[in-house]
Amino acid sequence: MSRSTVTTQAAQGELRHLRELAAAGAPLDSGLRPIFEGHQPFYLSDDPQLAEVFSELGLPSAFLGDAPDPMPEALVVFASDFLELPSYAPTLAKMRHSRLFWMPIAAFGGSFEEGLYALRLLLTSDFVKMTGRNRDILSLFASTSGPYVFTSHGHQLTFDLSEDVPIATRTRVALSPGESTSLGFYTEVGMSMAVPDLSMPYTANGEFVAERVLFARQRQSPPELDWLFARGEAALEQVKAELLPLTMTIKDSRLDPSCLRELQEIFYWTTNASYEWRLAELAFGTNVGIADSVDWSYNSQFNEGIGGMHIALGDGRTGFHIDFICPGGQLEAPGSGSISGFEIA
Amino acid sequence: MFRRIWVEEGMTPRGDILVRALQIPHYQDLESKGSADPNNNAATSDEIPRLQRFRRVHPTSCPCVEEWAT
Numbered sequence: 001m002s003r004s005t006v007t008t009q010a011a012q013g014e015l016r017h018l019r020e021l022a023a024a025g026a027p028l029d030s031g032l033r034p035i036f037e038g039h040q041p042f043y044l045s046d047d048p049q050l051a052e053v054f055s056e057l058g059l060p061s062a063f064l065g066d067a068p069d070p071m072p073e074a075l076v077v078f079a080s081d082f083l084e085l086p087s088y089a090p091t092l093a094k095m096r097h098s099r100l101f102w103m104p105i106a107a108f109g110g111s112f113e114e115g116l117y118a119l120r121l122l123l124t125s126d127f128v129k130m131t132g133r134n135r136d137i138l139s140l141f142a143s144t145s146g147p148y149v150f151t152s153h154g155h156q157l158t159f160d161l162s163e164d165v166p167i168a169t170r171t172r173v174a175l176s177p178g179e180s181t182s183l184g185f186y187t188e189v190g191m192s193m194a195v196p197d198l199s200m201p202y203t204a205n206g207e208f209v210a211e212r213v214l215f216a217r218q219r220q221s222p223p224e225l226d227w228l229f230a231r232g233e234a235a236l237e238q239v240k241a242e243l244l245p246l247t248m249t250i251k252d253s254r255l256d257p258s259c260l261r262e263l264q265e266i267f268y269w270t271t272n273a274s275y276e277w278r279l280a281e282l283a284f285g286t287n288v289g290i291a292d293s294v295d296w297s298y299n300s301q302f303n304e305g306i307g308g309m310h311i312a313l314g315d316g317r318t319g320f321h322i323d324f325i326c327p328g329g330q331l332e333a334p335g336s337g338s339i340s341g342f343e344i345a
Numbered sequence: 346m347f348r349r350i351w352v353e354e355g356m357t358p359r360g361d362i363l364v365r366a367l368q369i370p371h372y373q374d375l376e377s378k379g380s381a382d383p384n385n386n387a388a389t390s391d392e393i394p395r396l397q398r399f400r401r402v403h404p405t406s407c408p409c410v411e412e413w414a415t
Contacts, residue, residue, distance in 0.1 A: 092356075142350055161348060168353040181355025 010297075014116035015053065021123060022057045029059065034128050034173045036074035036099050045078035047105075050115045071098045073177070078103045078118070080110045082219045092180065100180035107216045107316065109299045117295060121302040122183075126289050127173055130186050133286040133307075134169045137189045137331070141165065144333035150309050152329030155207035157250060157309075159282060165201040167191055169286075187305025190283035195315055198275065202282045204253045208311060210246045210324035212296055213239055214304050218316040225319065232270030232320045235263050248311075248324060253279050255313065271314030271322060280321065281312035284331065291327070 022028050032041055043054040043061035054061030062068065064077070075098045092100075103122065105115050141148075147160040169189040175181060184190065193200045215236055217229055239246065239260070249256040255277040257264045268277070288307035296303060304310050308327040314320045 138350060138352065142348065163348045164351065165348055166351045166353060170354050171352055172354065175355070179355055185353075185355055 008113060010113040011116060014113060014120060017120050018053070018057060018116065018123075021120070028057060029123055031123060031126060032076070032101075035101060035175055037174045039074040039099070041074040041076045041101070042068075042072035043076050043078070045080060045115070047078065047080040047110075047112060047115055049112050050078055050080065050119070053116065053119070067094070069094070071095050073097075074099045076101045076103065076122075078105055078115055080105045080112075080115055082106045082110075095180070097178055098180075099175035099177055101175065102180065102182035104182055104184075104301065107218055108214065108301050114298050114300055117298045118183075118300055118302055121290055121293060121300070124290065124293060125187075125287055125302075127186055129289065130286045131170050131173045133288065134186075134189050135171050137284055137286070138167065138169065138171065140331070140333055141167075144336040146333060148331060148333050149206075150208070150326075150329055150331050152309070152326050153209040153245070153247075155209050155247065157204060157206040157208045157311075159202050159204040161191075162201045165191060183301055184305065187287040187302065188283045188285050188310075190281060193275070193278055193280045193315070195317075198278060200253050200278065200282075202253065202279075204250050204279060204282060204311075206250055208248045208250060208309070208324070209326055210248060210311075211244060211327060212303065212325040213244070213246075214299055214301075214323040214325065216301070216316045216321040216323070218321070220317045221319075228270050229320060231266055232322075235266045235270070236322065238263060246324065250279065250311070255279065267313065267322070270320045272319040275314065277313065279311050279313070280315055281310070281323070283310050283312075284308070285310065285325075285327075 027033075029041060033039075035041075040060060043051075043059045044064045044067055045051045045054065045061075046064040048063050051061055051063040060072070071094055075095060077095075077100065079102060103118055105118055108114065141161060147158050150157045150159070167189060168185055168191075170181065170185045191201050213236055215233065221229070243259070243261070243263075246259055248259050257268065257277055260267055271280075283304075285305040285308050287302065287305040290302065291306060294303055294306055304323045304325055306325070306327050308325065308329050309331070310323045310325040312321055312323045314322055
């Protein structure tokens, strides 16, 4: 990486952090080895600048368009730009024998700086501990009847779960050959509203205090909605500047939007009005160890995985997916003696 | 049993969503053997058959499935 090509202060800062990590002695990506059962991962990105950084740091790597054939046994793919990415199906076909770990940078913004930030946190996260914490939360849900209570900032959000609950999370650290997954499966235990029937495996009531917000847009969202996303992104900046921390009242798994004040209308439309304020997601971040490294100026998926709870509006395809995040807090099943805490400052 | 949890952990080479049913007796059995220890992943990997169950949990009309289907 030519230093002259790195123009922003944020990128220079992230590169400095990464170079310090690389100079520290231990293999730079030793924390990822359990995911690949000891195999050295090969790094790919559709962002040529990011691919150059991989190379400078001594990581086996290539620009996605120049990927080796056949594909290596262990792959980490940073997907930064929906417009540049090839179709999933033929890409997956080429990688069908690999252990594949996706870093979906594009869904959260996709800038070079965000890619560097994600690389730094990827290299410093403890995926074994995360997976263990995921199991702890699943065990709590599987072995107790509920309802459950999340407590933070002196407020409580109570939720119950249906008899059959689909939950997205990793319970095993290691990927098998041919198996693919993405960052969020490790960093959170997530439940989502089903589309298009809008059924939710949870029923939530109470109050939730969001200290932070993030947004995501999935690849399937149509370009015709670009203007809507632009307006929503501007509104989110206003939320950050004026409304956080935001005390949210939830009734029958829907947000009482009055907390959004004059921004109600824009969020109603940007998160898909037909969802009528339903919570599209209820999730618990389990990447507890990154608390001191999180930089909230980035719109990064790593940030929602910080230990704590987050709830969301919108599905990211038909409109924005907005995460409202409460770091820390405590999750418990009252009366059962089972408690899972989030020990972060 | 209080509930049945369908754990989505990722995707198969065909793009199917990888799902494993987590049921209490099975999980408690693992815990009693100590293999639910988060630092003992190897033992867990041995005891939970890999790529055990495949199931599309999204409706066929979901654009996610359409995009990933082969």
